[in-house]
Amino acid sequence: MDRTKNKWNFKIQDRIYKSLILVLCFVISSCSKKNDDKESIPIDKINTVSVIIDDQLWNGEVGDSIRNKFASPVLGLPQEEPFFTLNQYPVKLLEGYMANSRNIMVIKKEAKSQFRIEDNEYAKPQIVVHISGRNVQEILDSIQSNDSLITRKIKNGEIKLYQAQLAKDTLQDLQLLNKKFNIRFLLPLKYKLTMKGRRFVWYKKEITSGSLSVLIYQLPLKSINLKTNIANRIIKIRDSMGRKYIHGTEPRTKMVTERAFSPYFSKTTIFGKDAFESKGTWEVTHDNMSGPFVNYAIIDKQNNRILFLEGFCYAPSKPKRDLMFELESMIKSIQFLKKK
Known part of the structure; x- marks a missing residue:
């Protein structure tokens, strides 16, 4: 009798155990499915923000402040384009846009005051x-x-996402850059090598009615006195490279920094190294070609050099914010390699 009873108890325990396993598998599967669903949600266009806010606030001081802070003109472009494209939706539509937007700002008037940023x-x-x-x-x-924290958070997120998309592209064989500069970065195969010198290379991608270009060159560290007017020295260096390597279709033309507008200059960090960012517009002398550029002068003390990476575009009939964003994302993916 006891043996039969024990056998019966064992069967019950076995069934319970199997049931628990099935429940656990279902929970894991459900969680996995939720995560997969998150990853498969369609993404917005680059540099777009959904603003969830009631019309009364959007049409008043709060809306003005949001537009002034996050849709102000991008520095260094020849025409005014907003830093972020803002799309406003009333709070009652909150749930519908929460699951389908990559960058969201939710602004409410309610009984408590709060500020927080949530990832995913x-x-x-x-x-x-x-x-x-x-x-x-x-x-x-x-x-x-x-406002500065929000802008930086969204901008860095957009760059990271765009770099992940670039990494899925067919990339260049970077043996040339490795050999000349001991670096690598995300450079799609659509960018063709246009010119190379001893310490200079130029890649260009043709687009409809224009082109995108990336320049890489280096100079000895002593070329810039870090205690004097660095901005002027960097502009003189980029102009000298333009005179030497980049010319228009007509004789005696060369690319220079446009004199009518002073470039915007700031200090930053790239791959853990101090760098100087310059944004402005370029022009070709005695020609009608012009466009925006972004230049990074990276202080590489370990190799006793200043490494310059510049992106510029020629797209007279196109908005240029997202074109320049592509170039900036590529440049900021740079990695300095260890010498063999």
């Missing part, structure tokens, strides 16, 4: 900024205090 809250990849206040002034104060 409803989708992946996604950045959701939550701002709320008990009155308009609290919301304005929160935007004012955190």
Whole structure:
């Protein structure tokens, strides 16, 4: 009798155990499916932000502040283009846009004041900024205090995502760059080698009615005195490279920095190294060609050099914000290799 009872108990325990395994597998499968669903959610266009805010706030001071902070003109472009493209939706449509937008700002007037940024809250990849206040002034104060953080967070997220897309492209064989400069970065095969010198290379991609270009060159570290006017020296160096290598279709033409507008200059960090960023417009002397450029002078003390990476575009009939964003994302993917 006891033996029969034990056998019966064992069967019950076995069934319970198997049931638990099935439940666990179902839970894991469901979680996995949710994660897969997040990753498969369609993404917006580059540098686009969905702003979830009621019309009353959007059409008043709060909306003005959001537009001034996040849709101000991009520095260095010949025509005004917004830093981010903002699409406004009322709060009642919140759920529908939470799962289908990559960059979201949710602004509400409610009983509590808060500011927080969530990664992948409803989708992946996604950045959701939550701002709320008990009155308009609290919301304005929160935007004012955190606008730089929000801009940097979204911009870095867009660059990271674009670099991931570039990595899926067919990339260049970078033996030339490795040999000349001991670097590598994400350079699609569509960029063709146009010219090379002893310490200079130029890659160009043809687009409809224009082109995108990447320049890489280096000079000894002593070429720039870091204690004097660095901005002027960098512009003189890029102009000397333009005079030597980059010419228009007509004789005696050369690419130079446009004199009518002073370039924007800032200090930054690239691959852990100090660097100087210059943004402005270029022109070809005695010709009608012009466009924007972004130049990075990277201080590479380990190799006693200054490495210059520049992107510029010629696209007279196109918006240029996202074209320049492509070049910037490529340049910022640079890696310095160890010498063999």
